[in-house]
Amino acid sequence: MDIVARPRILVVGAGFAGVECVRRLERKLGPDEAELALVTPSSYQLYLPLLPQVASGVLTPQSIAVSLRRSRRHRTRIIPGGAIGIDLKAKVCVVRKITDEIVNEPYDRLVLAPGSVTRTFDIPGLQEHARGMKTLAEATYIRDHVISQLDLADASLDEAERAARLQFVVVGGGYAGTETAACLQRLTHNAVKRYPRLDARLIKWHLIDIAPKLMPELGDKLGRSSLEIMRRRGIEVSLGVSIAKAGPDEVTFTDGRVIPTRTLIWTAGVAASPLIATLGAETVKGRLAVTSDMNLPGHEGVFALGDAAAVPDEAKGVDGAVCPPTAQHALRQGRHVADNVIASLRGRPTTPYVHKDLGLVVDLGGLDAVSKPLGVELKGVPALIAARGYHWSALRTNVAKVRVATNWALNAVAGDDFVRTGFLSRVPATLKDFEYTDAYLSPEQIREQVGGR
Missing domain, CATH: 3.50.50.100 (FAD/NAD(P)-binding domain)
Structure with a gap:
């Protein structure tokens, strides 16, 4: 009896977008529907907005590094390394493993969420x-x-x-x-x-x-x-x-x-991952140009999202507007891309991404904060509660939530x-x-x- 190979879904990047996509694929796809793989040099998802609190000692480093091996459902194969090139015609992603071995990873569906790097300029020194x-x-x-x-x-x-x-x-x-x-x-x-x-x-x-x-x-x-x-x-x-x-x-x-x-x-500021430049595809200010359903034009089954993609911001209703590179959009784009990948596997139409910005939160340390949730302007303690409440709820695991809450309480007291x-x-x-x-x-x-x- 012939055994039909399962489609291979390869996700590049373990930031907000990539991890959220993998989690949704694991929940909504049956084991016999597809093979899942995630390319990442680190087996954790970093909660980037809280980095300043790690630098200032309010939080410990491990409290905002959410383990992928603890939280995943053991269906996704983690490939420990970084994507260094992609051949879109051959449907192959080239990965340099953390051992420095270079391997070719074929795919049937590709989700590009490699994130961003620090944007620098040609300034001496x-x-x-x-x-x-x-x-x-x-x-x-x-x-x-x-x-x-x-x-x-x-x-x-x-x-x-x-x-x-x-x-x-x-x-x-x-x-x-x-x-x-x-x-x-x-x-x-x-x-x-x-x-x-x-x-x-x-x-x-x-x-x-x-x-x-x-x-x-x-x-x-x-x-x-x-x-x-x-x-x-x-x-x-x-x-x-x-x-x-x-x-x-x-x-x-x-x-x-x-x-x-x-x-x-x-x-x-930040700039899209240099991986994007290896594709030879159209870009918008360095970010990969994609359609409203986050598909790469001319390459069916290739999706891009997060900081590396210029996803049209349909909620603004303005021609040329793209979603800002924020965690809020990356999380929701990850879920939406997962749904579109599943739709493409099952022969259903994909749908455009639409999300109205929920606001912004800024924690300035101590009791100082400014926030604008749902357009409501807050400062001081109310803004601090909104900022920390948002960050705490966005942490993916209960272990991470307990660690962060404990760190905040201990720092406030001691x-x-x-x-x-x-x-x-x-x-x-x-x-x-x-x-x-x-x-x-x-x-x-x-x-x-x-x-x-």
Whole structure:
């Protein structure tokens, strides 16, 4: 008797979009309907919006790394590695495993959710001296680094060196940058009380952004409230400004100011994964151009979503509008793509993605927060409750929810011990050390790899 092979569904990326897609496929597809595989270098889903709270020590790293092996239904094969090229004609994804072995993974349906990388510009010294906030390792390292600056300033007898170590620069006035600056400023504000030899007035935080407004998506009123909160806490916010160059012990702003510092944190936006460029397909500002049902035009059975795809925002009703790269959209796109994949397998029509934005939440540390759930503008404690309530409910497992809630409660009651682990203390750890954007194959290399399988 002939055995009919099951269709192979390959999902690339274990962010919000990819994991949500896999979970829905596991629930709604019968075991005999398809084989499921997930390509990811790490066997966890990172809850990215809470990274600033890991950097500031409010949350432990493992509390926002939700294990895929704990929560999955054991139907999906996890391929430990990263996709480095795709041959759309041959229907093959080229994967470099964490062992450095390169393998070809054939597919019948492909879901591209490789996410994004930190967006950088050709600024002298940026890659060599700036630190990012895109991965769990970076957030953990930044906490160590910031605390070590206090320790080194305390130990130094050189007044100029001491002052430089106590100045910190964050580039990017979006949610990531604003929350990072706010949470880390609170960390140093509380930590310096344990350093009687240090003058707290020497600690200076700078938040700069080339845009004219801070977090413009919040609207004018909440944007001004955020700016007032930051400045009230002593954070110097400079808008319409970026950096001209970065060095090991100083940063030059585009307005001519030179800031002596050993800490430059870069959070000025994201760009689609370099994997997208290997496809040779149409893009919109670097993101893969897809139809409203998230299908790649001309390639039936290939779907793209999340940060890497320019998904039309049908809810806005504006030509050319695309969904912003937020967790809120990625979660819902993951579920919708799963339904469309299932529809394509069962010979049913796919449907367009439509989702009206539910609002925004920003946790600035302590009791400071601004939120706009369902268009309702909140600040202070009500906004904090909305922000933490949203993040807590979005965590996928009960274990993660308990860990995060426990961390929040313990930090509120006992505070922080300001302990650094020594993570990479003797090794440079900047943007170029965490994001391997040069690991992808050229179209010619992909054809050679796939053709020789």
